[in-house]
Amino acid sequence: MICVQERVNQTEPASQGGICSIVASRDGVISEMTVLQGNPLCKVGQAVKAGQVLVSGYKDCGIYIRACHAEAEIFAETQRDLSAVIPANYSARGEKIATEKKYRLIIGKKQINFFKDSGISGVGCDKMCTEYYLTLPGDFQLPIGFVVEEWTYSDQMAVQMEEEMARDILQSFSGEHLAASMVAGQILNKQERIDFCGDYFCQSGHYACVEMIGMTRLEEKLCEDEVG
Secondary structure (H helix, E strand, O other): OOEEEEOOOOOOOOOOOOOEEEEEOOOEEEEEEEEEEOEEOOOOOOEEOOOOEEEEOEEEOOOOEEEOEOEEEEEEEEEEEEEEEEEOEEEEEEEEEEEEEEEEEEEOOEEEEOOOOOOOOOOOEEEEEEEEEEEEOOOEEEEEEEEEEEEEEEEEEEEEOOHHHHHHHHHHHHHHHHHHHOOOEEEEEEEEEEEEEOOEEEEEEEEEEEEEOEEEEEOOOOOOOOEO
8 A cells, every 4th residue: 555645736626617717726837828718917938826817817908808718728847746655564475275165046136145254255365256047948047046156265474575666666656646646747857765764665756847737717707897
């Protein structure tokens, strides 16, 4: 199990209608922007803060204010920090020590067990089920069947994870997690460090990224005599 903690900015869900502006979802330096509709309030190369309005849904046209649903794609160079941990010790299955078969009768939606326990296998147990149903000539299957469960029990042994293995797992997880957290974008550069912290391997990383930061925010409507 991997535990992860990332310092991120909370974002609001995009609105599908009404008067909307495009705001920054996180801090960054704008690297590319395409405005389809709305009043741009920033430019390429400008540093912006999370929550800052990038493209306004309102435009002052002198004698009136025009309102619209702003639309834009804005990419920025961003910085992300991510920390993750993974246990240094884990349990693995060793040699097989015993096998056992259990039987169950199926009649329609009902099942009759021919064993006394709960039927829930433990950590050191593999369970394989094979179902047999009664059929009539013409391959017509009756709702009556018989299930054979073969349980295989194995020893559990403690294993010390190698640092190289921990590094591969943590780096792979971090890359996938960061990619999934972006609407669109990629990691440009990364600085990662892994330390052994008692019972855990701890990774801390700093990542330079380029990603889409524009998100839609619903705006309050102005008075009718102010909006064209």
